[in-house]
Amino acid sequence: MTNTLLQIENLDVRFKGARNVHAINDLSLELKQGETLALLGESGSGKSVTLKTLLRLLPEKRTDLGGRIRFDGTDIMTLSGRALRSYRGGDVSMVFQDPGLALDPVYTIGQQIAETVMRHKGISRADAMEVALDMLHRVRIPSAERRMKNYPHELSGGMRQRVMIALALACRPRLLLADEPTTALDATVQIQILLLMRELQREFGMGVIFVTHDIGVAVEISERIAVMYAGQIIEEGTTHEVIRNPQHPYTQGLLAANLHDVARGTRLDAIPGSPPALETRPDACPFAPRCPLVMDACRQALPPTQRPGPRRRVACLRAGEPIPA
Amino acid sequence: MSATDKPLLSVRDLKKHFPIKGGILGRTQGMVQAVDGVSFDVAPGETLGIVGESGCGKSTTAKLLIGLTDRDEGDIVLNDRTLGRDMTLRALRRDIQMVFQDSYASLNPRMTILDSVAFGARVQGLDDPLGRARRLMDRVGLAADRFAHRYPHELSGGQRQRVNIARALAMSPKVVVLDEAVSALDKSVEAQVLNLLADLRAEFGLTYIFISHDLNVVRYISDRILVMYLGEVVEIAPVDQIWADQAHPYTRSLFSAMPSMDPDNRTEKPPLAGDPPNPIDPPSGCRFHTRCPLAGPVCKTRHPVLGPRAQGSTHWVACHLHDAHSGHPEAGKVVPA
Amino acid sequence: MAQTETAIAATAHRGYWSAVLSRLRRDKVAMTCLVILGLLVGSAVFAPWLGLADPYQGSMIARLKPPGAPGYPLGTDEQGRDMLARLIYGGRLTLFIGLMPVVMAFFIGGALGVVAGYVGGITNTIIMRVVDVFFAFPSVLLAIAISGALGAGIVNSLVSLTIVFIPPVTRVAEAVTSGVRQLDYIDAARASGASALTVIRVHVIGNVLSPVFVYATSLTSVCMILAAGLSFLGIGVRPPEPEWGLMLNTLRSAIYVNPWLAALPGVMIFATSLCLNLLSDGLRSAMNVRD
Numbered sequence: 030m031t032n033t034l035l036q037i038e039n040l041d042v043r044f045k046g047a048r049n050v051h052a053i054n055d056l057s058l059e060l061k062q063g064e065t066l067a068l069l070g071e072s073g074s075g076k077s078v079t080l081k082t083l084l085r086l087l088p089e090k091r092t093d094l095g096g097r098i099r100f101d102g103t104d105i106m107t108l109s110g111r112a113l114r115s116y117r118g119g120d121v122s123m124v125f126q127d128p129g130l131a132l133d134p135v136y137t138i139g140q141q142i143a144e145t146v147m148r149h150k151g152i153s154r155a156d157a158m159e160v161a162l163d164m165l166h167r168v169r170i171p172s173a174e175r176r177m178k179n180y181p182h183e184l185s186g187g188m189r190q191r192v193m194i195a196l197a198l199a200c201r202p203r204l205l206l207a208d209e210p211t212t213a214l215d216a217t218v219q220i221q222i223l224l225l226m227r228e229l230q231r232e233f234g235m236g237v238i239f240v241t242h243d244i245g246v247a248v249e250i251s252e253r254i255a256v257m258y259a260g261q262i263i264e265e266g267t268t269h270e271v272i273r274n275p276q277h278p279y280t281q282g283l284l285a286a287n288l289h290d291v292a293r294g295t296r297l298d299a300i301p302g303s304p305p306a307l308e309t310r311p312d313a314c315p316f317a318p319r320c321p322l323v324m325d326a327c328r329q330a331l332p333p334t335q336r337p338g339p340r341r342r343v344a345c346l347r348a349g350e351p352i353p354a
Numbered sequence: 355m356s357a358t359d360k361p362l363l364s365v366r367d368l369k370k371h372f373p374i375k376g377g378i379l380g381r382t383q384g385m386v387q388a389v390d391g392v393s394f395d396v397a398p399g400e401t402l403g404i405v406g407e408s409g410c411g412k413s414t415t416a417k418l419l420i421g422l423t424d425r426d427e428g429d430i431v432l433n434d435r436t437l438g439r440d441m442t443l444r445a446l447r448r449d450i451q452m453v454f455q456d457s458y459a460s461l462n463p464r465m466t467i468l469d470s471v472a473f474g475a476r477v478q479g480l481d482d483p484l485g486r487a488r489r490l491m492d493r494v495g496l497a498a499d500r501f502a503h504r505y506p507h508e509l510s511g512g513q514r515q516r517v518n519i520a521r522a523l524a525m526s527p528k529v530v531v532l533d534e535a536v537s538a539l540d541k542s543v544e545a546q547v548l549n550l551l552a553d554l555r556a557e558f559g560l561t562y563i564f565i566s567h568d569l570n571v572v573r574y575i576s577d578r579i580l581v582m583y584l585g586e587v588v589e590i591a592p593v594d595q596i597w598a599d600q601a602h603p604y605t606r607s608l609f610s611a612m613p614s615m616d617p618d619n620r621t622e623k624p625p626l627a628g629d630p631p632n633p634i635d636p637p638s639g640c641r642f643h644t645r646c647p648l649a650g651p652v653c654k655t656r657h658p659v660l661g662p663r664a665q666g667s668t669h670w671v672a673c674h675l676h677d678a679h680s681g682h683p684e685a686g687k688v689v690p691a
Numbered sequence: 692m693a694q695t696e697t698a699i700a701a702t703a704h705r706g707y708w709s710a711v712l713s714r715l716r717r718d719k720v721a722m723t724c725l726v727i728l729g730l731l732v733g734s735a736v737f738a739p740w741l742g743l744a745d746p747y748q749g750s751m752i753a754r755l756k757p758p759g760a761p762g763y764p765l766g767t768d769e770q771g772r773d774m775l776a777r778l779i780y781g782g783r784l785t786l787f788i789g790l791m792p793v794v795m796a797f798f799i800g801g802a803l804g805v806v807a808g809y810v811g812g813i814t815n816t817i818i819m820r821v822v823d824v825f826f827a828f829p830s831v832l833l834a835i836a837i838s839g840a841l842g843a844g845i846v847n848s849l850v851s852l853t854i855v856f857i858p859p860v861t862r863v864a865e866a867v868t869s870g871v872r873q874l875d876y877i878d879a880a881r882a883s884g885a886s887a888l889t890v891i892r893v894h895v896i897g898n899v900l901s902p903v904f905v906y907a908t909s910l911t912s913v914c915m916i917l918a919a920g921l922s923f924l925g926i927g928v929r930p931p932e933p934e935w936g937l938m939l940n941t942l943r944s945a946i947y948v949n950p951w952l953a954a955l956p957g958v959m960i961f962a963t964s965l966c967l968n969l970l971s972d973g974l975r976s977a978m979n980v981r982d
Binding site for chain 2: 071072185186187188215216217218219220221223224242243244245246248249267268269272273282283285286287288289291293294296297298299300301303304319
């Protein structure tokens with residue numbers, strides 16, 4: 030459990046075009062083997078871009094990349110051809126938000142899973158179908174034999190997401206990336222999928238990076254949380270630390286905005302304003318314009334990263350100070 | 355709502371079934387029972403929250419209320435006047451307005467914000483529509499001087515939803531239907547818009563029907579909560595009562611499906627298995643019996659009726675467990691939580 | 692709620708069409724095409740005042756002179772008529788026949804499509820099935836058949852070409868309208884108590900107009916070629932009337948004697964269609980509100 034599975038160092042992602050967007054700015058992150066990390070952030074915070082960068086899915090012509098990403102010691106920024114294909118889908122796989130779009134409508138789900146297994150493991154079709162059936166059992170799809178012959182549109186949303194997970198895990202990846210996999214689902218189905226993913230993680234022992242905008246979901250799924258804002262990680266720690274003792278004013282604001290135990294009719298402590306557009310690279314704290322604790326120093330330079338504990342960090346000059354009501 | 359208050363809006367036995375066309379000749383092959391016999395009252399100044407999963411008919415109910423979808427059956431009574439009898443659709447639409455979920459799709463991309471807000475007032479022939487629109491824009495926190503001539507794509511999601519709220523208010527409606535109006539917003543922006551909605555409610559004496567899948571949001575804004583399942587109302591009660599004690603097994607499952615927000619005490623068992631059934635051919639009897647952990651033989655055959663839990667109670671539920679004479683083996687006993 | 696969300700860079704306030712125009716003005720290709728088209732149309736309209744030779748006056752001794760011959764800047768045709776004059780005068784008829792049917796079809800087909808798309812149901816079925824019947828025939832065949840039935844002549848070819856172009860315009864307008872119809876802002880407008888006519892006028896037409904307009908622009912070049920085809924078959928414009936399609940046809944036989952001369956009417960048709968297509972591309976991007 031102590032080996033590092035994934036190491037991201039000083040990652041920069043900039044989209045070029047009519048308007049430049051500095052999507053990721055100096056992001057560093059470490060994931061150990063078998064760990065589940067939630068990347069928590071709002072739209073435009075760069076959490077999905079981070080996942081796509083990890084799979085090298087960004088269009089290369091329109092993207093400037095900087096920094097290093099090492100997966101189990103291999104530099105993935107230099108992978109190409111065969112090595113890249115075996116990395117994608119073999120070592121690392123992804124579960125998307127909308128399984129309706131991510132599954133191919135013209136193949137049965139059995140065929141789709143078997144196809145992936147054959148490609149990566151080089152086994153016969155019959156063996157691959159066995160693996161596919163086993164996977165459907167593992168994601169608790171009832172009457173899996175019959176479901177193998179179903180097309181994606183014949184399944185309900187929750188079932189499709191289970192198939193998507195089976196597909197992602199069929200090749201026994203060592204890292205699973207999940208991009209808001211439960212956002213499109215109903216509440217009673219969402220909790221089923223979350224618990225299933227937790228069980229499967231224990232069973233397969235892979236590392237998981239789970240992108241979400243929902244703190245409640247992050248709490249249910251992950252042991253660690255990294256909070257993103259404006260393409261940076263502004264706070265990281267165990268789920269317990271981040272939820273029980275949030276240090277960054279943004280994290281504190283997000284927790285307050287969750288309305289979990291806000292009394293009815295009281296005014297909400299809303300974070301004013303909206304996130305920056307990131308047309309230029311932030312050279313000061315990007316949260317400063319919305320921050321209730323802002324000082325002059327926050328507007329002059331990027332805040333230094335404080336490390337109040339092992340694997341705990343906060344990028345804030347006033348980390349841990351309470352927000353005045 | 356206490357019994358002495360006269361309701362502002364009454365909905366009686368509202369029904370909408372959508373035909374499913376199929377085959378070469380386009381014949382009707384089935385009916386989606388989107389809304390099937392929904393009734394409720396809303397008192398003036400009250401906020402009624404409607405919750406339920408996809409396919410439960412909450413959005414269809416919203417569209418029926420404002421006449422965007424024609425109802426098959428049922429009455430909509432506003433201020434003692436019944437739609438289609440002594441009230442026209444046009445008159446109804448002056449008093450009931452709606453805010454949609456998708457803030458971008460609900461604004462005409464080629465119209466300036468000011469024109470969009472003023473459109474309704476113009477149509478209804480109210481005086482000084484532009485002045486009205488400007489005042490409302492200022493009121494919802496979008497300075498008219500700066501934003502009046504912008505286009506929707508130049509605004510953020512939160513700003514656009516403010517425009518939609520201003521547009522709904524431009525006709526001085528009595529009731530505003532908010533259909534997942536804050537669901538697409540980021541959490542930090544959602545809180546700002548909720549504060550705004552609460553302020554406007556107090557200032558203009560508005561009555562809200564607040565539809566959402568997020569129970570925390572519904573609890574924050576609502577006075578009463580109505581729970582729908584497959585086109586029917588299964589439970590309706592004041593927020594505090596339902597929060598403390600959910601009578602219907604479905605409501606209870608919905609509540610326990612909420613993430614715990616407690617890293618030391620995470621959810622260990624999903625409250626329900628499987629997805630909500632298809633509303634095309636809803637189960638017989640109680641529609642929830644296929645997923646209900648407490649279902650008895652009577653639930654498969656007899657349809658439970660929505661009624662008060664106890665004599666005179668404001669907590670209404672449609673479940674055989676709460677009807678001592680239903681024939682359910684557990685009926686009338688204290689239901690285990 | 693005093694703090695509004697941080698603003699997006701302030702943009703100048705102006706109407707939709709002036710914004711489209713200013714974007715179009717920055718598009719060099721589209722502007723070049725616009726200038727060329729302007730020259731073509733302008734010269735055609737003002738042909739009698741340009742001091743050109745008589746386009747009908749032939750000369751037996753000056754037949755098939757190559758371009759650049761003294762007195763004939765673009766040479767002469769098989770009857771010794773001045774090519775420059777005939778090309779410019781020819782533009783009058785050609786452009787008229789090329790544009791009018793599309794303009795008519797734009798209004799008629801657009802209206803049919805918007806009604807079909809907005810009202811839906813039975814109305815939609817009736818309009819669209821009738822349109823489908825016309826779609827069953829290749830457009831060239833349809834134009835020939837209708838022109839043949841109506842008899843030769845300019846008015847009749849205008850009518851037949853208009854009928855040919857109504858179905859595709861209706862199709863596009865219907866598809867775009869039913870897409871727009873689904874959007875929440877139409878529901879919001881209906882919910883404010885506006886009548887169907889007001890909703891269509893204020894909210895539907897503006898959003899349907901630009902794709903249909905762009906599509907219609909691209910039809911103009913097809914229309915010019917079809918019109919030339921009709922003249923070629925003798926059911927459109929009749930000789931000695933100058934018209935590019937007809938000229939291309941009669942000069943065909945001179946292709947071995949003087950290929951440049953024979954190519955000239957074709958070059959005119961080609962240049963006009965190309966310019967129209969490029970201009971409609973430019974319009975498409977200029978009309979896109981989201982940059």
